[in-house]
Amino acid sequence: MAGQTLGKKSKLDKDLQGKPVDATLYRGMIGSLMYLTSSRPDLTYAVCLCARYQAKPIEKHLIAVKQVFRYLKGTINMGIWYSKDTGMFLTAYADADHAGCQDTRHSTSGSAQFISDKFVENGIMELYFVRTEFQLADIFTKPLQRERFNFLIEKLGIRSMSPETLKRLAEETDE
Template structure:
């Protein structure tokens, strides 16, 4: 089974905003470039003029719609939404780059194979101080059902934290909440799970989550994030360390080099779903 956005909708929107004339790129977000707010020169007074008559809000709204079936553009879209109130030419350039990437990957989508199991698996990651304007970190999460990607997220954290371990701890709590929701839904269908694995690339965050004692250095973190300790103690979830090279949620927290980006896209289960590829995949089922 495949999951892909409406190709006709996407093709029509590309034509409306003039993206049909854009040059293609291999990734939706520029690597090693940080977007910042500019309160002086460069602010676009009428951002609708730069998108061929379409307002920037409607363009980003279209991208948000596509993120429901295109996890490869989730982080890039979420970054651009932070600057939609007062965009500069640099911000508009990044929005256009997402469409340049999408124009070359119109047929990309998620492919769900049969008989891949119903085991829940979670991946959690955080980019410390990912937002250079507010100095807040970015949380990323991915939840799998067997080998099928079911849920994904990229979100700026709502609190400023003092270390990488603490930002990873907050991201772990968010991932745990989503995993528990999936567990509750599957319980209604007769599936019961315990010791659900969640993978994180921070040994310090795992140690904090497994420590039932509330340390004084963690008192500035909101209470709602500490519920993960209870579920670790009960055995509902189990935390595992994974090396950064195998951390699938890197794609939801930061801009990546093209090779690394394409590797993670394939690991998430995305592939080209043109008619020839669909026929080939159907033969393998």
């Protein structure tokens, strides 16, 4: 499946009859991939799909995670540079009160995210009719072919660059 994190028809489920795998290893792999989703939105859909099964992962879940790693190996030179000149910026606020309820020891947490000056409510931004080819949210919600991914990156004003280019840009910023 070159160019895709998971196949379009990938169906993962609990499958109680499946062969269990090492949950600690599985969680570690998911954690590493979750870290990458901040600069690789093409991974978000597949990683979140696999993350659902961290409690009792089975062999087919591990195979799916390994497929994401194989995809990464084939796209190792991809990355995102959020240029300060694009006018698009993300602001996020979060707060938590861990075990704050004295009776139940329940925790309370909350967060708010803004893209530019628009509030993202429950992970959703209100959109008006947008033609299919301009659905920019697809990059964060679906597995995409490389051509579609690059098209959406360009529309968002984000550039995908090699590690060498990213290093050079970082050095220029430090000067």
